[in-house]
Amino acid sequence: MPTFSDMPVELLLDNLFPFIPTPDLLNLCCTSKLFALLCSDDTLWRRKLRTDFNFCGETTARTSGWKYIYRGLSQPKAFVWGEKANGRLGLSRFPKTNSPGVPFPTQLRIPGVRLVNLVAGGMSFHALDSEGNIHVWGTLDGTTMGLGSDGYSEPGKPANTPLLLDMPTASRSISCGRLHSSCLDHKNKIWTFVNWGRPFQLVSQLLEDPDAIPLQIECGWTFSSLLTKAGDVFVWWPFSGRMHEIISQKNLEMDQDGYKKVVAREGVIPCVTWSLELDPVRLPPIPPLPELNHTGDEKTQITQLIQIAAFESHIIGLTNRGHVLKFGSTENETTAVRGRWEYLPQFSEVDLVKEHPTFSGDNGDRLTPPETMQITHISANFQHFIAYSTGASSIVLMGDTDTTPNTVPKIIPALQNKAVISVVIGDYHNAALTAGGKLLTWGAYSAGALGLGDPAELEPGTPGAYAIARGGDQRRRREPPAVQVPTEVRFDHGSKKPKDRFCFAATAAGWHTGALVIDLDPDDEKDEIELEDDEPELEMRDGPNQWESPPIIPFGGVFRVGHAGRGHLGPGLRGSVFPSLGRGSGGNATAEEN
Template structure:
């Protein structure tokens, strides 16, 4: 009978090792060099991250480092910073004398048995998913008004000053947020819409029939004030929750609920018992994408024979970005209301898709450029928020291309030299501040101070001339002791955010980041942990 090392590597990775408890796996790895190599396989640890922690890193382009992540996911930490109003910092113990915001990472506390694996920033809130698909929220979904203490979370203005868990019918797979609304995709591929945290609704529509592959949702994306859905077939559906037929249906249901007793979703023990309901309505299907050119300079030749279709979408203010399986970037505009979407259409963006066009951009082609122009490129990820979108490739030679709501088929992308060839795996966007996550666990931020949303420190304490600080000693001294701090200069060159303040000493690894409005958040693991205890799984 063959021994364990004699089995094919594929059999070990696919059929044997997934059944082995982690402590036994570590012991097995110590028995021989060959088994140690097999047990260190990155793809295997990626699967264990998904199976044991519900962590797929779908928001990033991570391809390596899964074993380190698995170890840290036993005790991940949640940090947020920026604008302090509306409860978005997730704590009532806010630091004093830092102005209108918290300008450095502040840890949000969760029960010891809760492992947060995904963090999503809304316009005035945060949403977090745990390893079991539980959804937690804090801040205010719609902070444009106030709610009474006696009101529940059926009221959209209700503030959660600390994390509250939403009690929902099924585990949640992914979340997206707009300015004052949110969407979620659950484990049954049902689409949920949140106009308040207490009364989410799902669609009853033949266009979202999860029994048929072509109408099964695979991604949900909130724009600034609209919602969008990508199906498995590559179709894009949109709807406007604050206007038209959807809004009418919501108002009618809210009236019925208010008249039929207590459906106010009042929180108890930091849990919100959601009053769920179903809306019978059809979203609008956008026209199909146009005929697109073949892209040269793409190393992944195996995709050449496959049908071109959308595989990702990213929504922002009245616009939507689409990405195909071959790396084409497209933009759909005029999504302001039900009546205008038909006037828009998909517009192919060659300067964001074709390596020959990117090579000609001044950032790479200018005589004084220090950047090596890419020889190959495939855009694999997109993100968008408010007026900005980003299309980027990954790996050591990652290319980051920025655009905005006015971008068209002739527009040149904005290229920040300090972000290129940097192993960027995620780019997140606030209103006026931005962040980029590297595969090495560094989070870089740049843009406007935005009440501390860059997370680079309390400006009067930052050395003069450093990112996040003032330009002169006079400006720095003038700011000391003032609550209404004058904004320091915008940060043009991305700078590293540090997570080792106060009780958070020690080396940290940031594995996910998010931004919106005037705030930012990150998921972080400690690298200085005991090897065996770090792999514990309930």
């Protein structure tokens, strides 16, 4: 008689094991070498992460270690750092520092909640928990003022500590633009927030087509976009055109009903949802593309988009064969209809990457060029985008809104061959996550968004520190110099003893950064409980209903609100010493535009 172990491996992994309770699955591991091997299958544990924890890992290029992540998600920890304005860090108490912002990771506690994804907006954070709930903090639109008496029908109403959005269905993914966000729920409904109290569901016959099943939701600077499983891209603009008119009219109608002003109670925003019927714009199809050699992968029959990344007025696309494309401009509906996809060979073809000075130069420090390369992931924010491959020989290529088919990518040598699985971008700072759980940051100080430590306490001249010791000319410096070489972030600031922690997700936008980490030391959770009332010096923040007025700083003959940003993605990337704060999201609203 056939036994359990006689069943086909595919049947066990695909149709049986995913439905076995985890304790029983772990017991099965102990029965034989065969089941020990099968029960360690990475694909199996990735599926169980999705079903048990609502964790998909789509924002990273991770290919292994899912069982380890599953175990660690029993007690994940959320850390935030960077600019404090607009309530964007969600902390009830701030660590005392000698420098602007919060310059090192500080734990954000949401009791009874297991966070599985963290997404940064221009002046806010959105988090997804294992139940599909969305938690928000900061200010969705910090360019407008929100009063203590306002409800969350106002986009400028701050949430100084995390609040739960009471939505009709559980969510499975979320994306943030500068002043808005969009999410995809478990019923494949698409929701957009221009304020946290009145999200609308986008309704269109175009989205009812079986070929329009959502694959990915992605917010650009001022627009939202959707990639379908068929490879089509749809775009809509909540701040302009007909959609903006409909939203404004609906808000006027809802303002007449007091309860629809959406006042938070007991940590919950009771969202008043509505439907907006309007067809999004379908972007033109991608052009015919060349065969890519030396990808190390078998060719598929159909070439189509499998990922998109949106930023300021542009979209980056990635095909299943590793082609990187750029669509511009998506500034509004008119420009999108006239736009087209451009293939970027310098970001796609290994032979062209080999010719980059980083790999082909005469410098003795040049890196060994890759033999094969297939770009597998892309990310973007503000004015920059990243295209990268996976594995120990991972390649990280950087471009911007001005990138053309002939543009050579920007390459930071310290990021190559480091098993990078995720790269996230703020306005002027950046972070890369490795498969080994290390988070590396570089770029501008941005009110502490690098997370490398208090620059006044670091050794002068080290990454994140002031260039010289404090005193004398140092007092006139506004911020430390930009960090050129990606440097590791520690997650044990203020602890009585060093802690070994593994970062499995990171996010950045504006002038702030966040990460989800798990403890490698089993005793760490006990230590955290013991130290909870013995943390480093903290200062109380303002009450949760107060609006934070940003500081006004003289700037070039006019008064600007916020800080003067400075930094870039790395050597050779374009950017001014003092970029226009009116276009960035990290500082506060400008009193006068350039």
